[in-house]
Amino acid sequence: MSKKYDAVVIGGGACGLMCAVQAGYLGKSVLIIEKNDKLGAKILISGGGRCNYTNLYASKENYISENPHFLNSSLSQWTVEDTIAFFEANGIYGQEKTLGQLFPKSNKAKDIIDVFANLCEDLGQDILLNSSAVSVEKNGELFEIIYERNGKDNKITAPKVVMASGGLPIAKMGATDFALKTAVKFGLTLTKTAPALVPLTITGKDQQWFANLSGNSIFSVVSNDKISFEENILFTHWGLSGPAILQISSYWRPGEIININLLPDINIAEAILKERQHNGKKHLSNFLSQYYTKKFVEALESILPIHKNLASLSKEDLLSVENFIHHFKVKPAGDKGYDKAEVMRGGVSTNELSSKTLESKKVKGLYFGGECVDITGWLGGYNFQWAWASGYVIAQNI
Structure with a gap:
C-alpha cells in the first residue's frame, strides 16, 4: 500500500x-x-x-x-x-x-x-x-x-x-x-x-448437587477477604455463574473459598423465631419456600432439617440454617477458561x-x-x- x-x-x-x-x-x-x-x-x-x-x-x-x-x-x-x-x-x-x-x-x-x-x-x-x-x-x-x-x-x-x-x-x-x-x-x-469475569466450576462430591440446581438464580452477596458483590448467582451444570460470581471471579484465586449470603436482607434465624410464634407447626421447607424455589428447598434436604416444623427446631438446628443461608461456603475447583x-x-x-x-x-x-x-x-x-x-x-x- x-x-x-x-x-x-x-x-x-x-x-x-x-x-x-x-x-x-x-x-x-x-x-x-x-x-x-x-x-x-x-x-x-x-x-x-x-x-x-x-x-x-x-x-x-x-x-x-x-x-x-x-x-x-x-x-x-x-x-x-x-x-x-x-x-x-x-x-x-x-x-x-x-x-x-x-x-x-x-x-x-x-x-x-x-x-x-x-x-x-x-x-x-x-x-x-x-x-x-x-x-x-x-x-x-x-x-x-x-x-x-x-x-x-x-x-x-x-x-x-x-x-x-x-x-x-x-x-x-x-x-x-x-x-x-x-x-x-x-x-x-x-x-x-x-x-476474568468467568464462571466457576465445582468438581468432586458436590458437583452433582450443584448440577441438580442448574438454572436456579438467587439474589446473594458473594464475598472473599478482598471484596463483596451483591447481585444474582446462577447454579449451572458445572458450578456457579451469574453476575455476582463473574464479578468475584476476577478477585478469586485457585484454592480460595468464597462466602455466599443467600438471603442478604433478612436474618433467617430471627425470621424463623418470629414465624414460629404464630405458626410453629409450619415445616421449615414451607417457610423457606417463600424465599427460594421448590427445587432449591428440596436440595437442602441433605443439609438442613427441612422436614421439621419450626417449633421443634433446636438451637443447633437454627444455627445450621443460619450458617448455611448466610455463610454458604464454596471452594471452586477452577474456572471455565478463556472461552x-x-x-x-x-x-x-x-x-x-x-x-x-x-x-x-x-x-x-x-x-x-x-x-x-x-x-x-x-x-x-x-x-x-x-x-x-x-x-x-x-x-x-x-
Whole structure:
C-alpha cells in the first residue's frame, strides 16, 4: 500500500475504533488492521447483543490492576460524560439498567458498530478486514507491520503503531495473544494473565448437587477477604455463574473459598423465631419456600432439617440454617477458561506505559490500549469505558 499513514491500529474493537475516529477528528490518517470479517466482534456479543457501552459510576475503584492509580489520567481525559455525549452526538441514546449500566435504547449492539464504521468512512480512515497482523518490527523511525491477507503476506510502514487487539478470551471471536507477544518481543514486562469475569466450576462430591440446581438464580452477596458483590448467582451444570460470581471471579484465586449470603436482607434465624410464634407447626421447607424455589428447598434436604416444623427446631438446628443461608461456603475447583471469560486479567504492565499517553516508555511510537493492558474492569460497562478512554488518549498522542 502506497498511502502514508500517521499510525497503524492493530485491532478493530472498541479501543481501536475509538482511536481511529478521534485521530480522524484531529486530521490524522489511520489504518485499522482487523483479523475478523467484521468490526467489533466482541462489541456485537456484549450484553447479550445489546452492548452495555459504559457505566454511569465508573471510577478507578471498579478496576483491577497492579497499579489502579494508572487509570486516573485516562479516565479524566475521557470521562463517562464524554462517552455519553459522543454517542448521543451520533444518535445513540442510553437507557440505564441496573447498577448504572448504560445500554442503547435500541438494545442493538450493531448500532454502536455502525457509528464507528460510518465515522471512519466519513473521516477517511481505512479499514482492512480479514487481515491478520503477523509481526511488528522497528526500523529506525518507522515500524514495519507484516499482515496476512488472502493467503499472502503484506508489509506497511508507519511512524506509530497502536496495539488494540484485545486479550485472550473467546478465541472464536478472533482473540489472540498478538499484543502480548509483541510487548514481550520489544522487552516489555507482562503482568500474569488469567481469565476474568468467568464462571466457576465445582468438581468432586458436590458437583452433582450443584448440577441438580442448574438454572436456579438467587439474589446473594458473594464475598472473599478482598471484596463483596451483591447481585444474582446462577447454579449451572458445572458450578456457579451469574453476575455476582463473574464479578468475584476476577478477585478469586485457585484454592480460595468464597462466602455466599443467600438471603442478604433478612436474618433467617430471627425470621424463623418470629414465624414460629404464630405458626410453629409450619415445616421449615414451607417457610423457606417463600424465599427460594421448590427445587432449591428440596436440595437442602441433605443439609438442613427441612422436614421439621419450626417449633421443634433446636438451637443447633437454627444455627445450621443460619450458617448455611448466610455463610454458604464454596471452594471452586477452577474456572471455565478463556472461552467463557468476558475479559482477561493482567496483560502489559502499566509500569511499561506512560499513564498520560499510553505510549511504551521503552519503544517510542508504540502504544497499547484496551484489554491487552493490565486494566480489568468489573462487569457492567466498565471495560468499554476503559477501551473508549484508552482509544481517545492514544489518538491525542499518535
